[in-house]
Amino acid sequence: MLQQQPLTGNGPSNGRGLGMSGHPGMHALNSVRQASQHRPDGGDSGLEGTENGHETRRDIGDILQQIMTITDQSLDEAQAKKHALNCHRMKPALFSVLCEIKEKTGLSMRNAQEEEPQDPQLVRLDNMLLAEGVAGPEKGSGAAAAVSAATSSGGMSPDSSLEHSDYKSKLSQIRSIYHTELEKYEQACTEFTTHVMNLLREQSRTRPVTPREIERMVAIIHRKFSSIQTQLKQSTCEAVMILRSRFLDARRKRRNFSKQATEVLNEYFYSHLSNPYPSEEAKEELAKQCGITVSQVSNWFGNKRIRYKKNIGKFQEEANLYAMKTALGARQGDDSPHTPNSTGSGSFSLSGSADLFLGVPPVNGEHVPELHCSTKTHTSISYTLANGNWQGRSSPPSGASPHSDHSENSD
DNA sequence: TCTGATGATTAGTT
DNA sequence: AACTAATCATCAGA
Numbered sequence: 001m002l003q004q005q006p007l008t009g010n011g012p013s014n015g016r017g018l019g020m021s022g023h024p025g026m027h028a029l030n031s032v033r034q035a036s037q038h039r040p041d042g043g044d045s046g047l048e049g050t051e052n053g054h055e056t057r058r059d060i061g062d063i064l065q066q067i068m069t070i071t072d073q074s075l076d077e078a079q080a081k082k083h084a085l086n087c088h089r090m091k092p093a094l095f096s097v098l099c100e101i102k103e104k105t106g107l108s109m110r111n112a113q114e115e116e117p118q119d120p121q122l123v124r125l126d127n128m129l130l131a132e133g134v135a136g137p138e139k140g141s142g143a144a145a146a147v148s149a150a151t152s153s154g155g156m157s158p159d160s161s162l163e164h165s166d167y168k169s170k171l172s173q174i175r176s177i178y179h180t181e182l183e184k185y186e187q188a189c190t191e192f193t194t195h196v197m198n199l200l201r202e203q204s205r206t207r208p209v210t211p212r213e214i215e216r217m218v219a220i221i222h223r224k225f226s227s228i229q230t231q232l233k234q235s236t237c238e239a240v241m242i243l244r245s246r247f248l249d250a251r252r253k254r255r256n257f258s259k260q261a262t263e264v265l266n267e268y269f270y271s272h273l274s275n276p277y278p279s280e281e282a283k284e285e286l287a288k289q290c291g292i293t294v295s296q297v298s299n300w301f302g303n304k305r306i307r308y309k310k311n312i313g314k315f316q317e318e319a320n321l322y323a324m325k326t327a328l329g330a331r332q333g334d335d336s337p338h339t340p341n342s343t344g345s346g347s348f349s350l351s352g353s354a355d356l357f358l359g360v361p362p363v364n365g366e367h368v369p370e371l372h373c374s375t376k377t378h379t380s381i382s383y384t385l386a387n388g389n390w391q392g393r394s395s396p397p398s399g400a401s402p403h404s405d406h407s408e409n410s411d
Numbered sequence: 412t413c414t415g416a417t418g419a420t421t422a423g424t425t
Numbered sequence: 426a427a428c429t430a431a432t433c434a435t436c437a438g439a
Contacts, residue, residue: 253414257418
């Protein structure tokens with residue numbers, strides 16, 4: 001982009017100031033000659049109006065020649081030539097011609113309307129860095145938000161606060177590197193802009209450079225530097241993502257549900273063994289009671305069903321235990337099956353609980369679940385599975401809740 | 412340290 | 426979309 005601009009690319013780095021050889025800008029200079037030669041009315045440049053037109057042309061030719069060869073000279077030579085050119089008696093005339101040509105060709109305005117809207121990718125990166133607490137004022141809100149989100153969804157216990165502080169310190173490290181680099185880029189951008197502006201100002205003594213062009217040049221430089229900034233922001237985002245996945249990945253930070261939560265879930269599961277598929281409402285209710293999310297409830301039931309099915313025998317004792325609890329709860333008129341008898345551990349006679357389940361009536365007039373008695377020592381309650389599927393699997397009535405529908409099995 | 416338990420994830424199925 | 430089955434990653438007790 002830079003090299004397309006007639007007023008740029010004079011190679012500020014080559015230190016020669018007026019290096020113009022092979023530059024597009026030379027078209028303008030060449031056209032000076034043509035313009036002056038073909039001017040029909042003599043114009044107001046006064047070139048044709050001199051006493052001797054031929055001499056004038058030769059003068060201009062000399063100047064152009066000097067300009068053309070200026071880049072082939074040493075720095076000192078070039079500076080001296082430049083000074084001589086600036087003092088040349090024809091310089092004002094040449095300058096005004098350049099101005100005129102520029103105005104006529106609209107050179108300065110070419111591509112002037114290339115203002116781009118703000119890069120949406122950059123906006124996204126900015127938003128993300130802001131949300132993560134990397135950009136913007138330091139408040140640790142991003143980290144705190146991330147931590148709290150992970151905690152609420154993963155049932156994370158407070159004892160992981162140690163890791164949280166580790167996370168925060170790492171995040172602040174990223175933040176500090178990010179700001180240092182950003183500052184460096186901004187400083188470099190400012191320096192370079194100042195440098196180019198000085199060059200252009202100096203050049204404006206030799207050729208017409210409008211303030212608008214300088215502005216455009218500055219904008220171009222800023223765009224270039226902002227693309228570097230985008231890369232920095234991208235890298236920072238990646239670093240934050242990696243950090244997050246390492247420290248806050250719920251899977252890595254798995255915590256067992258509380259004992260009480262597991263009891264609530266188990267109670268529901270075993271009291272709905274014929275159809276352990278809680279409705280959305282029931283899941284929400286269970287989630288509320290257990291202090292976990294609905295999707296965690298779904299996960300739990302998914303895992304429970306498959307593990308129960310795979311090894312019914314292993315779960316029989318547990319099933320009998322919860323059946324007993326449910327029975328006791330029902331007998332005491334307790335309408336909440338989720339407040340189990342806290343002493344409900346250990347050795348109950350299992351016959352009672354088994355009866356509870358063996359006597360399960362068909363749900364909504366459906367079939368009686370096929371009984372698969374295991375050869376375990378206890379009376380089996382693994383009645384619900386036939387051909388590897390739960391019988392009559394269907395969603396409970398929409399109004400079903402852990403409170404309301406447990407009775408379907410327990411009586 | 413080993414091993415079973417368990418919550419989460421994922422690909423495939425209904 | 427909800428579910429199953431397999432698998433992963435971690436926890437927790439022996």
